[in-house]
Amino acid sequence: xxxxxxxxxxxxxxxxxxxxxxxxxxxxxxxxxxxxxxxxxxxxxxxxxxxxxxxxxxxxxxxxxxxxxxxxxxxxxxxxxxxxxxxxxxxxxxxxxxxxxxxxxxxxxxxxxxxxxxxxxxxxxxxxxxxxxxxxxxxxxxxxxxxxxxxxxxxxxxxxxxxxxxxxxxxxxxxxxxxxxxxxxxxxxxxxxxxxxxxxxxxxxxxxxxxxxxxxxxxxxxxxxxxxxxxxxxxxxxxxxxxxxxxxxxxxxxxxxxxxxxxxxxxxxxxxxxxxxxxxxxxxxxxxxxxxxxxxxxxxxxxxxxxxxxxxxxxxxxxxxxxxxxxxxxxxxxxxxxxxxxxxxxxxxxxxxxxxxxxxxxxxxxxxxxxxxxxxxxxxxxxxxxxxxxx
Ligand SMILES: Cc1ncc(COP(=O)(O)O)c(C=O)c1O
Numbered sequence: 001x002x003x004x005x006x007x008x009x010x011x012x013x014x015x016x017x018x019x020x021x022x023x024x025x026x027x028x029x030x031x032x033x034x035x036x037x038x039x040x041x042x043x044x045x046x047x048x049x050x051x052x053x054x055x056x057x058x059x060x061x062x063x064x065x066x067x068x069x070x071x072x073x074x075x076x077x078x079x080x081x082x083x084x085x086x087x088x089x090x091x092x093x094x095x096x097x098x099x100x101x102x103x104x105x106x107x108x109x110x111x112x113x114x115x116x117x118x119x120x121x122x123x124x125x126x127x128x129x130x131x132x133x134x135x136x137x138x139x140x141x142x143x144x145x146x147x148x149x150x151x152x153x154x155x156x157x158x159x160x161x162x163x164x165x166x167x168x169x170x171x172x173x174x175x176x177x178x179x180x181x182x183x184x185x186x187x188x189x190x191x192x193x194x195x196x197x198x199x200x201x202x203x204x205x206x207x208x209x210x211x212x213x214x215x216x217x218x219x220x221x222x223x224x225x226x227x228x229x230x231x232x233x234x235x236x237x238x239x240x241x242x243x244x245x246x247x248x249x250x251x252x253x254x255x256x257x258x259x260x261x262x263x264x265x266x267x268x269x270x271x272x273x274x275x276x277x278x279x280x281x282x283x284x285x286x287x288x289x290x291x292x293x294x295x296x297x298x299x300x301x302x303x304x305x306x307x308x309x310x311x312x313x314x315x316x317x318x319x320x321x322x323x324x325x326x327x328x329x330x331x332x333x334x335x336x337x338x339x340x341x342x343x344x345x346x347x348x349x350x351x352x353x354x355x356x357x358x359x360x361x362x363x364x365x366x367x368x369x370x371x372x373x374x375x376x377x378x379x380x381x382x383x384x385x386x387x388x389x390x391x
Pocket of ligand 1: 046103104105106134137187220221222223248
């Protein structure tokens with residue numbers, strides 16, 4: 001019989017390769033494959049499944065909404081989108097305006113168009129972003145993405161983007177200081193680069209540098225927000241407010257939604273007709289996001305995040321160099337490029353982890369993961385590392 005994996009391979013473009021596991025269902029932080037194998041989900045669909053799988057509040061909100069009103073387009077408004085924008089602004093604690101999109105890359109496209117328009121009105125024409133940064137796969141977001149392997153073959157891009165080493169505030173100041181820079185795009189910690197935090201104070205320095213240069217600071221919090229770091233938004237812990245904030249991933253808890261939030265003058269750069277999306281702000285996705293925002297427990301994220309981090313730190317193993325990140329957004333860093341082997345060994349042991357870099361394992365589990373589940377991973381991790389070191 002032809003397997004689901006063979007059918008996938010025959011039917012889909014090869015851009016993803018064939019994934020190693022086919023999932024059938026999930027509950028909480030546990031997912032089950034089509035063959036009945038259970039796994040502890042330690043990466044949450046790339047930091048997306050904030051409430052885990054089949055959370056009753058998410059199921060109820062989405063089911064109720066789809067049975068009531070599934071779509072309006074942006075020519076008509078609905079209650080859920082207004083509630084969601086208001087809720088986001090109240091969690092942000094700063095006056096701003098929201099644009100709703102369907103994904104992370106689209107949230108960044110909105111931020112980019114906003115920044116282009118701001119640049120044109122102030123005589124600024126280039127952008128600064130970080131080496132190894134990731135902002136998405138559409139052409140605008142890709143042009144800001146600093147990972148040569150995914151960017152270079154699709155260039156040249158119509159935007160002038162200058163890349164600086166991430167975490168180097170002096171390099172940022174040198175690149176953004178001349179008055180021609182429209183915006184700086186930065187992640188508060190680089191997710192796809194391997195959950196790489198900058199030196200302390202870097203983002204606050206970036207805020208000062210961009211303010212002094214008259215450039216917008218766009219904080220791409222698509223991976224870092226919605227409680228992932230133990231704060232609603234990473235910038236709140238880092239003590240600065242960007243001009244523009246982009247969100248997606250964990251916001252919908254599995255339903256597709258993205259957001260671009262502008263503060264201060266950036267809130268009203270877009271005028272009527274400047275931007276839009278047929279599905280952006282879709283009632284079902286907004287209902288899901290409201291359920292997420294109503295059910296994330298930041299104290300829990302901090303407690304189990306610390307337990308996971310401390311537990312990894314306490315493991316002494318020749319393949320394990322250390323751990324980085326905060327909250328439930330961590331990378332176990334290896335001494336050798338054996339992340340693929342660790343991912344495979346973890347899978348055999350019943351844990352889904354993500355080899356985000358050749359030497360780094362990303363852990364971004366559902367924010368509802370329990371302490372007992374964290375401990376079960378910590379207990380199994382040394383033998384997973386043993387197997388990966390041998391294999
Ligand atoms: C920081 C960051 N920005 C943007 C994106 C793109 O989001 P999406 O895949 O929803 O388009 C990602 C996805 O990994 C991300 O981590």
